[in-house]
Amino acid sequence: MARTTGSDGEKTEAAIREAALDLIARLGFEAMSMRQLAASVGVQPAALYRYFTTKEALLHALMLEHMERLIASWGEARPARGSDKEKPAGRLAKFVENHIRFHLARRNATHVSNLELRSLSSERLEQILALRSQYEGELRSILTDGQREGVFQIDDVALTAMAIIQMITGVIVWFRPELRLSEDEVAANYHTMTMRLVGAEA
Amino acid sequence: MARTTGSDGEKTEAAIREAALDLIARLGFEAMSMRQLAASVGVQPAALYRYFTTKEALLHALMLEHMERLIASWGEARPARGSDKEKPAGRLAKFVENHIRFHLARRNATHVSNLELRSLSSERLEQILALRSQYEGELRSILTDGQREGVFQIDDVALTAMAIIQMITGVIVWFRPELRLSEDEVAANYHTMTMRLVGAEA
DNA sequence: GTATTAATAAAACGAACGTTCAATTAATTC
DNA sequence: GAATTAATTGAACGTTCGTTTTATTAATAC
Secondary structure, eight states: OOSOTTOOHHHHHHHHHHHHHHHHHHHOTTTSOHHHHHHHHTSOHHHHTTTOSSHHHHHHHHHHHHHHHHHHHHHHHSOOTTSGGGSHHHHHHHHHHHHHHHHHHTHHHHHHHHHOGGGSOHHHHHHHHHHHHHHHHHHHHHHHHHHHTTSSOOSOHHHHHHHHHHHHHTHHHHOOTTSSSOHHHHHHHHHHHHHHHTTOOO | OOSOTTOOHHHHHHHHHHHHHHHHHHHOTTTOOHHHHHHHHTSOHHHHTTTOSSHHHHHHHHHHHHHHHHHHHHHHHSOOTTSGGGSHHHHHHHHHHHHHHHHHHTHHHHHHHHHOGGGSOHHHHHHHHHHHHHHHHHHHHHHHHHHHTTSSOOSOHHHHHHHHHHHHHTHHHHOOTTSSSOHHHHHHHHHHHHHHHTTOOO
16 A cells, blocks of 8 residues: 555644654653554554654654744733733733643643653754743743832842743643633632732732 | 672662662653663663662652652651741741752752653552652641631642642752852742742741 | 572563665646 | 656664573672
8 A cells, every 4th residue: 555545744744743742741752652653643654754854853843833832822912012011010910821821721742842852952952942941031021120110029030930930830730621720710820829929019 | 700799789779779860860761771771880781680670660669769758858857846937937938948958959869750750650650649749738738727827828729739849849940059049049039939929928 | 618698790582663665556737 | 647746555674672591700607
């Protein structure tokens, strides 16, 4: 056999990406074999190599897409200039809310991006870390502005930014949609905790 | 050749554990081979199996030791009954400080325990998770007490406990001892942030 | 100093791994 | 409807993996 009826490159690549996110999130990147992935997609192992030159290139593509979407998501959610919510407190609120919702909607991709960095070559790792640093820079600038304007009480901006990022990303470790709290409640809770954390007025 | 001069089971096992923590933290559990580990210890691969029946049993032993030490560490650091620091605020302060210092002193073991859980069989996983839950229960009980006494302002104890754990464990992701801040400064910073987070008076 | 036990080496097992290559068929273009 | 391109299969490659078995030597006990 060879090409199958109805086969479509775009759809196959999308299916590979989705199946890979699921398998890597569950088993880990090193533990997932290309044969497993192919079987999950319903394709022979060799077919994967039409879309990704190596296993590592696949991982890199997944992380790149995740980071670019995250940054784009914040670009759209960020309050417009001149609006009332352009003040530091409003920007921070939006940042936390967008972050929580984005990550809850993409648990697999988040797990992959957070847990599998060490499987990247140094060159690819640097690119992903640069994007991550760009995103975190947005938070740092919010904190810096709030500190300058006297609405936040922050000892160390860089440390506080890391603490907030760790705290709000950690939601995917324990949150299960079928449980007690709704996504809205969780987002509201993290918002409150973040505002207290930076010493902002309620 | 066979038994080497000066060989000692206890020392060899300790050397295996230390080398394994280092390799797994750097490469990941699945990516580390038993041959690599043996070479790092300075021993033949077969020798490893005198101390650990399987690769997974080795991982489990490392995590078990880490969790038991963590719980023991808190058992020693916890304020004595009747002391001034037995109040919720004092207990929380001690909990955060002990957690930060313990994890900074054992970065490799922390990385292994946090990142490699999915490589455990379900039976072994349950045991580790039970210990983890026991430790987190200590934090939850501090928060509950503070909430009851009205010294903490907390919307949801379980959620807040997870947020704090994620935040303070995250220190090992970014902190580098050679950089800007000292361990004392970092611990003090996390203490301040935690107190604000739970709405405690300064 | 002999017997026993502890600690390791050396070699090998089958299985699984990532990846490549040639052949084959479906879809598209003209 | 012939020529071209896109998508995939099937088979195979050399390598590495976790683990086991057997033999051998060092340390210990009597």
